[in-house]
Amino acid sequence: MVKSPRLRDSLWMLIAAPTIWSLHFLFSYVTAAVWCAKLAEGASLGGARTAVAMYSAAAIAAIGAVAHYGWRRHCQETRHPHDVPTSHGRQRFLGFAILLLAGLSAVAVVYGALPAAFIASCH
Amino acid sequence: MALRIASPTGAVLVVLVAACDGPQSALDVAGDGATRIADLFWGMAAGAAVIWIGVVGLAVYATRVRPGEHSGRTAKLLLIGGGVVFPTIVLTGLLSYGLLLIPELREPSDGRLIVSVTGEQWWWRVRYETADGRTVELANELRLPVGEAVEVRLESRDVIHAFWVPSLAGKIDMVPGRVTRLSLKPTRTGEFRGACAEYCGESHALMAFPVAVMEPAAFAAWLEDQHALAAPPSTPETERGARLFMAMGCGSCHAVRGTAAAGTIGPDLTHIGGRASLGAGILVNDVDAFARWIAETDHVKPGVRMPAFGMLAESDLRALGQYLESLQ
């Protein structure tokens, strides 16, 4: 049996969205920490909030692209069921899992950014 | 007492309701912050009850009222709506509301009194700074004027502690090398209790403090008294205690303002006799307790950073106790 080369790719795509989420968290956290420790004037979170907003926009866009990819993978072969152990079934299942993880990661990115939306001070 | 509890449910209810008041209850509120938190708690409890009834209702419906197959469409709608969309919306709302509360709970916009509290294993250093710039260092007790927003600045000298007066506000960590902030705005007078809420070593559970919320005039008078130097000993017994205090080296760790004792390692004792408790909220404040604290410090508080003076004679301990008690 010849293995579909895409199958290997899609395993990587499975962790793409959660990876973006974790990078978004890390960047936001480090930016806020460095900002407050070294750069802030009068303990205002100002610049760090702008940075977090930018990270969030980039992360949501990237996660959107991953979601789109997952959706396509899932819908590609709708003739086949996605819960049987065949190559097609696996493709569809992975596509669906990628889509769901992208949804979860998008919500997580928003939650990670919300503090910067509400809190204006380093205190 | 002739209280008879008829059923186990009654017993549980009595315990639950009794647990809601007292000097250290987050539901028996006496401050702005605690009020917001209690409102949030009751709102969430009510919401959770409604959701629980809904879920159980659905289960009853599916197993008793209409067993058998349901349409795939309805099932999908329920799964996605109730399992994904609804929780996301509810959690987003709760998170936003919680974040919205934070700025005002942490930093009062109109605070005129600043109280700095430093957590140390296992006691509290407390500094009051009034709007006129005067400061005074006290310890192991917090007094606040009712109706006024006070900015509390929290620090730690050793490990992470947490400052929590459940009746007044939420809790905040005290982190070494950082200043964290909390706004306290008491809404009624009374006696409350605060405690360390982050495990900080062997005597963590013995690190508490009494809190008194007073009328503003009484508070101002009290704070003025705290600025005063220590009362000089007025009886032969307290005079002997004062001499012992210096002779035993207590003054190298403790300050008694107005005397040669100027140590800063331990709590300021200038007005120790007037505090509501002893040893960070663990003993009553009387001569016997002083004697016990000095003679068996490490029994009363394991690991304590003060040596026990068990070698002192009973009469010496009492003289020291009399002296400290006289420092009102």
Ligand SMILES: [Cu+2]
């Ligand atoms: Cu502690």
